[in-house]
Amino acid sequence: MGHDPGMRPVVVAANWKMHTTPDDAGELARTIARRTGEPSVVRVICAPFVCLAAVRDALVDTDPPVAVGAQNIHHEMQGAFTGEISALMLTGLATWVIVGHSERRRDAGETDRLVGRKLGRAVEAGLRPILCVGELLEDRDAGRAEAVVESQVRGALAGLDPGALEAAGLVVAYEPVWAIGTGRTARGADAAAMAEAIRASAASAGWPHAAGGLPILYGGSVTASNIAEFLAEPAVDGALVGGASLKPDEMAGIVARAALTAQARADPARTS
Ligand code: 13P
Numbered sequence: 001m002g003h004d005p006g007m008r009p010v011v012v013a014a015n016w017k018m019h020t021t022p023d024d025a026g027e028l029a030r031t032i033a034r035r036t037g038e039p040s041v042v043r044v045i046c047a048p049f050v051c052l053a054a055v056r057d058a059l060v061d062t063d064p065p066v067a068v069g070a071q072n073i074h075h076e077m078q079g080a081f082t083g084e085i086s087a088l089m090l091t092g093l094a095t096w097v098i099v100g101h102s103e104r105r106r107d108a109g110e111t112d113r114l115v116g117r118k119l120g121r122a123v124e125a126g127l128r129p130i131l132c133v134g135e136l137l138e139d140r141d142a143g144r145a146e147a148v149v150e151s152q153v154r155g156a157l158a159g160l161d162p163g164a165l166e167a168a169g170l171v172v173a174y175e176p177v178w179a180i181g182t183g184r185t186a187r188g189a190d191a192a193a194m195a196e197a198i199r200a201s202a203a204s205a206g207w208p209h210a211a212g213g214l215p216i217l218y219g220g221s222v223t224a225s226n227i228a229e230f231l232a233e234p235a236v237d238g239a240l241v242g243g244a245s246l247k248p249d250e251m252a253g254i255v256a257r258a259a260l261t262a263q264a265r266a267d268p269a270r271t272s
Helices: 025-035 049-059 102-107 112-124 137-141 145-157 162-168 188-204 227-231 248-266
Strands: 010-015 041-046 067-070 096-099 128-133 171-174 216-219 238-241
Touching: 010 096, 010 171, 010 216, 010 248, 025 041, 025 049, 025 248, 041 096, 041 248, 049 067, 067 128, 096 112, 112 128, 112 145, 112 162, 128 145, 137 145, 145 188, 171 188, 188 216, 188 227, 227 238, 227 248, 238 248
Parallel strands: 010 041, 010 238, 041 067, 067 096, 096 128, 128 171, 171 216, 216 238
Antiparallel strands: none
């Protein structure tokens, strides 16, 4: 069990992927911020590198605040790595970063070991990491979804200081690969079971706090119409939203539903 979800934040993170330009990102960020102004929900917009300054500037006076995140970082802090961006370079631009997204595992060949090094750089640079894990359809069909995800978690966390990860506010996103961009989603109960498996493997990797305190998001074709199924699960703490995060109406619906969960956690006498 996830023990007491009341101690975990409810997070809605937008992953804009390779969409938006420096010319239009600021306005989209401002519109989303205006349409989702729920103080109880932690909101993050993960924009392309070249749009980070525009998004930061657009959100600077937003109240309640919306955090800015990047979608990737290099596994070294600096050096001869043409075209790469390090955690250090994000200082002043972003406070969160996604590592290990399945599209990067697929297209850039990122391994658990490499993802773990990126996680380490994020922590060193004071960025709040969102570690993405998730199984392929063939893994789920073969009954090894939990084993795959547990091994991704253990592989990424290996050698990292659990205290530093906890201090950095590590968040894990469970994103089954077969649900990303497909319109197909996991069932809420399956996402909850995977969230508990992720907490258990983080705890067994030397981070006992993770058993109750590690926030876990669901990602994969989340929309305003299906978010309730995931947030009805006490083990799930929010969503990492791809396609729908570019649509203010969708984000408004998702964050409004997330606010119900956040308020219920803060005041258990209310229902979510
Ligand atoms: P979609 O919401 O477009 O399926 O993408 C999910 C995702 O990959 C978020 O990181």
